[in-house]
Amino acid sequence: MVAAEGDPIPNTPELIVAGNASVDLLLGPLTPWPRPGTEVLVEDAAWRVGGALGNTALALAGLGVPARLVWDVGDDMLAGWLAAELRAAGDAPRRLPGPASLTAALNHPDGERTFVSHLGHLALSEPDALAGAIDAAAPGDLLLVGGSFLLPRWRPALATLFARARARGVLTLLDTGWPSAGWTDALREELSSTLTHVDVFLPNLDEARGLLALPDATPRDALAGLGQLVAGRTVLKLGAAGAAQRNGEEVLIAPAPELTVADTVGAGDTFNAALLCALRDAVAWPQAVALAVAVASSVVASKPRRYPRWSSLHRRANAT
Ligand SMILES: Nc1ncnc2c1ncn2[C@@H]1O[C@H](COP(=O)(O)OP(=O)(O)OP(=O)(O)O)[C@@H](O)[C@H]1O
Ligand SMILES: [Mg+2]
Numbered sequence: 001m002v003a004a005e006g007d008p009i010p011n012t013p014e015l016i017v018a019g020n021a022s023v024d025l026l027l028g029p030l031t032p033w034p035r036p037g038t039e040v041l042v043e044d045a046a047w048r049v050g051g052a053l054g055n056t057a058l059a060l061a062g063l064g065v066p067a068r069l070v071w072d073v074g075d076d077m078l079a080g081w082l083a084a085e086l087r088a089a090g091d092a093p094r095r096l097p098g099p100a101s102l103t104a105a106l107n108h109p110d111g112e113r114t115f116v117s118h119l120g121h122l123a124l125s126e127p128d129a130l131a132g133a134i135d136a137a138a139p140g141d142l143l144l145v146g147g148s149f150l151l152p153r154w155r156p157a158l159a160t161l162f163a164r165a166r167a168r169g170v171l172t173l174l175d176t177g178w179p180s181a182g183w184t185d186a187l188r189e190e191l192s193s194t195l196t197h198v199d200v201f202l203p204n205l206d207e208a209r210g211l212l213a214l215p216d217a218t219p220r221d222a223l224a225g226l227g228q229l230v231a232g233r234t235v236l237k238l239g240a241a242g243a244a245q246r247n248g249e250e251v252l253i254a255p256a257p258e259l260t261v262a263d264t265v266g267a268g269d270t271f272n273a274a275l276l277c278a279l280r281d282a283v284a285w286p287q288a289v290a291l292a293v294a295v296a297s298s299v300v301a302s303k304p305r306r307y308p309r310w311s312s313l314h315r316r317a318n319a320t
Pocket of ligand 1: 203204237238239240241242243256257259261264265266267268269271292293294296297300
């Protein structure tokens with residue numbers, strides 16, 4: 001077999017990406033909010049792959065880095081479209097009965113968005129395929145679970161599964177996303193018990209504040225608070241300000257470049273994809289986070305969306 005660009009060289013750790021994929025319908029601009037019972041016409045409409053796994057898989061395919069994907073779809077027309085869109089990205093999904101998870105994203109002229117979502121197949125998704133992937137993993141492999149708050153049947157099993165992965169020598173990474181029903185003490189407790197088995201936690205600042213019940217926490221406060229909960233480290237995503245991590249008592253910020261943003265959808269998941277690549281290739285922490293920021297920022301500024309090739313980024317990083 002001829003090796004394709006980005007194919008792992010022998011003994012390169014494998015990336016395992018598990019989580020939610022959904023279909024997004026973007027409609028807009030919408031103003032004012034329609035009165036119930038009326039109809040409005042908007043100028044733009046587009047279908048897009050969505051969900052944490054969906055966006056990370058697209059980014060990894062764009063970067064040219066192979067991954068093992070653990071995901072499901074429904075069995076309707078949109079589920080078929082979703083599976084076809086991600087065919088080149090890695091493993092095919094398992095089909096579940098029922099409609100694909102769907103989000104209608106309504107864009108407002110000021111850049112705000114309103115989301116109306118249906119959980120669809122995600123309500124039925126069981127974590128058994130994730131358990132199988134963990135049991136087949138080799139020491140040194142990396143496992144990212146994304147969008148776990150939208151996977152109600154995965155959530156209660158995650159602490160045990162992450163513990164199992166770590167016991168096998170797998171590096172565990174978690175990005176929960178925002179909890180659609182808000183933060184409750186029960187949710188905080190559940191997530192805290194998972195975080196004791198997480199090597200790399202990947203929240204944004206709002207999620208960190210919600211988890212810690214500290215609505216005004218600065219990045220420094222958030223990293224200090226999460227340091228008490230997470231087994232390994234936290235990389236805190238800060239949007240236009242880049243990302244932050246701790247090195248002892250020091251807070252290291254990897255700033256994002258100033259650029260004109262075209263579309264921030266999937267920014268965090270693209271960041272996660274690039275960080276996975278950097279960690280797989282043993283890039284040192286400060287540089288790994290800086291690379292993830294650089295990739296995510298360049299992707300959100302591109303239109304149509306373009307991804308840099310990981311092989312050339314990594315070569316350049318090694319040369320500096
Ligand atoms: N306005 C912006 N300007 C420059 N870079 C940006 C901007 N927004 C996002 N990014 C890039 O994307 C990365 C991750 O974005 P963000 O911090 O918004 O994550 P997130 O909140 O988890 O995103 P998501 O909503 O996709 O889950 C940032 O670290 C940065 O590199
Ligand atoms: Mg996010």
